Amino acid sequence: xxPLATSTLSSTILVVIVLAVxxxxxxxxxxxxxxxxxxxxxxxxxxxxxINEFFxxxxxxxxxxxxxxxxxxxxxxxxxxxxxNRPAV
Numbered sequence: 001x002x003p004l005a006t007s008t009l010s011s012t013i014l015v016v017i018v019l020a021v022x023x024x025x026x027x028x029x030x031x032x033x034x035x036x037x038x039x040x041x042x043x044x045x046x047x048x049x050x051i052n053e054f055f056x057x058x059x060x061x062x063x064x065x066x067x068x069x070x071x072x073x074x075x076x077x078x079x080x081x082x083x084x085n086r087p088a089v
Contacts (some may be wrong), residue, residue, distance in 0.1 A: 010053055024078035033084055037077035044073020 022038030025031070052062050067080035 008050065011046040011050040014049050015042045018042040018045050033081045036081040036084065037074065040077025040080070041070060041074040044070040047073070 019042045026034035042065045
């Protein structure tokens with residue numbers, strides 16, 4: 001396997017794990033729209049991990065990339081989650 005296949009595989013596995021954890025939270029806390037935030041966060045986390053693996057980023061820069069990419073995705077997901085839950089005026 002080349003570096004692209006390895007980084008894609010590990011990113012996909014991480015996305016599935018993050019989604020599974022959020023679905024578990026959704027079941028426990030009974031939040032019907034949690035999947036929206038989970039989907040965006042998992043996409044951001046997987047994208048950040050893919051970038052880190054593909055370019056071989058290590059150390060503190062790796063965490064800076066994770067926070068810099070995954071956190072905005074999380075907040076975008078939270079925005080859409082709140083927009084959907086908001087009642088019509």
